[in-house]
Amino acid sequence: MDTEAQHTERDPSSGTEDGSRSARVSEDAQGPGETRDPGGAGTAEETADAERTGAEPSASTWRRTALVGGACVVFLLLLSHFVMQPFLIPSRSMEPTLQVGDRILVNKLAYRFGSEPERGDVVVFDGTGSFVREQPPGNPVTGLLHDGAAALGLAEPDETDFVKRVVGVGGDRVVCCDADGRLTVNGVPVQEWYVKLGDRPSSVPFDIVVPPDRLWVMGDHRSQSSDSRDHLGSPGGGMVPVDRVVGRADWIAWPLGRWTTVQETDAFDAVPDAPAGGHGAAPHG
Known part of the structure; x- marks a missing residue:
C-alpha cells in the first residue's frame, strides 16, 4: 500500500470540512458587524477604555489614598504626643x-x-x-x-x-x-x-x-x-x-x-544621694 498516497487523500478532507467549521464558529462568536483584531487586542472601544483606566486614577482611588495618608499622619501625631x-x-x-x-x-x-x-x-x-x-x-x-x-x-x-x-x-x-x-x-x-x-x-x-x-x-x-x-x-x-x-x-x-x-554616662556613679536633712541653704555664686 502506498502510504504517501493515503496521506495525500486525507489532507484535503481535513482542510475543507474541519477548516470550514472553524471559520463558521469564529464568525458566529464575533456576531454581526464586528471585526476581530487578528492580534487579539480587542475592539477599539475596549482599547480606549483600558487606556483611560491606566492613565487616570478613579475618584475612589484618590479617596483611598487620602484616607490612608490621613490615617498615617494621625498615627504619627498620636505616637509623637504620647510615646516618642x-x-x-x-x-x-x-x-x-x-x-x-x-x-x-x-x-x-x-x-x-x-x-x-x-x-x-x-x-x-x-x-x-x-x-x-x-x-x-x-x-x-x-x-x-x-x-x-x-x-x-x-x-x-x-x-x-x-x-x-x-x-x-x-x-x-x-x-x-x-x-x-x-x-x-x-x-x-x-x-x-x-x-x-x-x-x-x-x-x-x-x-x-x-x-x-x-x-x-x-x-x-x-x-x-x-x-x-x-x-x-x-x-x-x-x-x-x-x-x-x-x-x-x-x-x-x-x-x-x-x-x-545617646550614650549613657557613668560620671555620676560615685555621687551619693543627698542627705535626708538636706544641705541647708547655699549661697548663689
Missing part, C-alpha cells in the same frame, strides 16, 4: 553629644510610670517659667501648624523647648568649681568626659542646692550653652520643675550616618 517625639537640634549647646541638625527621638514614657530624671540624663523640657517668661498666646492656626510640623521633626522646636543634661536633682548640692577646677555634686568631684574638649566645667562660679522636684541642668558645650547658670537670678533660680520635662533623649535618628543611641 522627634526633635530637631538647632544649636551647638550640646556638642559633642548632639550636633546642629541632629534629629533626636525623645522617649516620653521614660518618666511616665513613677521614674524621675537622673543625673546624667539628657532631657528635653519646657523652659517656660524657668528659662523663659510666659508669653501671650499667638495665632492659634499658625501655632497648630508649627506644633504639628515640630511633632514630626520637620520644624525647629518651640522657643520654650530646651535640651540639656541633668547635673543635679532635688536635694543635691552642686558646686563649681573646686580647687582642681572640677564640678562637684554632694562633695564628690565629677569627671565630665562628655563636656566639649577645651571647655571648662564652668566659667561662672556657683554653689547651689537643688530644691525638691527641681533639676539643675547644663549643656555639654559649656561655653556655648545658656543653661541653669544663666538663670540664677530668674524666677525659679534656673531650676527646671520635674513636671516640665517632656522626655529623655534616647536616640539620634538623623542623619543616617549618626544613627545611634
Whole structure:
C-alpha cells in the first residue's frame, strides 16, 4: 500500500470540512458587524477604555489614598504626643553629644510610670517659667501648624523647648568649681568626659542646692550653652520643675550616618544621694 498516497487523500478532507467549521464558529462568536483584531487586542472601544483606566486614577482611588495618608499622619501625631517625639537640634549647646541638625527621638514614657530624671540624663523640657517668661498666646492656626510640623521633626522646636543634661536633682548640692577646677555634686568631684574638649566645667562660679522636684541642668558645650547658670537670678533660680520635662533623649535618628543611641554616662556613679536633712541653704555664686 502506498502510504504517501493515503496521506495525500486525507489532507484535503481535513482542510475543507474541519477548516470550514472553524471559520463558521469564529464568525458566529464575533456576531454581526464586528471585526476581530487578528492580534487579539480587542475592539477599539475596549482599547480606549483600558487606556483611560491606566492613565487616570478613579475618584475612589484618590479617596483611598487620602484616607490612608490621613490615617498615617494621625498615627504619627498620636505616637509623637504620647510615646516618642522627634526633635530637631538647632544649636551647638550640646556638642559633642548632639550636633546642629541632629534629629533626636525623645522617649516620653521614660518618666511616665513613677521614674524621675537622673543625673546624667539628657532631657528635653519646657523652659517656660524657668528659662523663659510666659508669653501671650499667638495665632492659634499658625501655632497648630508649627506644633504639628515640630511633632514630626520637620520644624525647629518651640522657643520654650530646651535640651540639656541633668547635673543635679532635688536635694543635691552642686558646686563649681573646686580647687582642681572640677564640678562637684554632694562633695564628690565629677569627671565630665562628655563636656566639649577645651571647655571648662564652668566659667561662672556657683554653689547651689537643688530644691525638691527641681533639676539643675547644663549643656555639654559649656561655653556655648545658656543653661541653669544663666538663670540664677530668674524666677525659679534656673531650676527646671520635674513636671516640665517632656522626655529623655534616647536616640539620634538623623542623619543616617549618626544613627545611634545617646550614650549613657557613668560620671555620676560615685555621687551619693543627698542627705535626708538636706544641705541647708547655699549661697548663689
